Amino acid sequence: MRLFNKSLLVEMALICLLAAVLGFAWNHQLLYNAWTGKATATSPTRNAPVAQGGVPLPAGLMQVKEFYDRKEAVFVDARDGTAFAASHIIGALSLPLGETEVKLPQFKAKVPQTTLLVVYCNGYDCHDSMDLGKKLLLAGYRTVFVFEGGYPEWKDAGYPVEGGKP
Structure with a gap:
């Protein structure tokens, strides 16, 4: 008995391919900005938390x-x-x-x-x-x-x- 048959390997390859395509689709803007050298992170000052209760x-x-x-x-x-x-x-x-x-x-x-x-x-x-x-x-x-x-x-x-x- 073979541990892996062809159909199982094809299914695994399709799942991996689908995961990669979805990952690229979801993160395309981030990947494009990183590839072209544009800033990818937002400035911490825009979202910097404000001190609460008088404590820095x-x-x-x-x-x-x-x-x-x-x-x-x-x-x-x-x-x-x-x-x-x-x-x-x-x-x-x-x-x-x-x-x-x-x-x-x-x-x-x-x-x-x-x-x-x-x-x-x-x-x-x-x-x-x-x-x-x-x-x-x-x-x-x-x-x-x-x-x-x-x-x-x-x-x-x-x-x-x-x-x-x-």
Whole structure:
């Protein structure tokens, strides 16, 4: 007795062919865009979640790097001015938690409240970024992420940093 007969093999081939045709038909636009080099993913800022309950949204290294590469967010350094001056993520703005009351009006004048913000500090043990994120939400910003790994994780990954002035 043969394990496979011709009709069974033909049926299996037809099922596979039908599955492939349906897959291509269903995903034709995505496949066409990928083949022609057009963007295939929607921008995270269009569908970015809004922080609920006054608590900023957590973000990991990969998500933060994507925001950075696409220039979709303003990075906010919650560390003190000395740490910022020594080194920070390129393009980040300094808004130390301890100086929020003084510097927040200038920050609000520079950065529209519709802007996606990524707040960071000195890593997982530093809570300044979470506290600053809460203050930014209270100030009217709607989309605030806290980069939990902060500056140390960014630098350790070899991503762009620079020295600057607070």
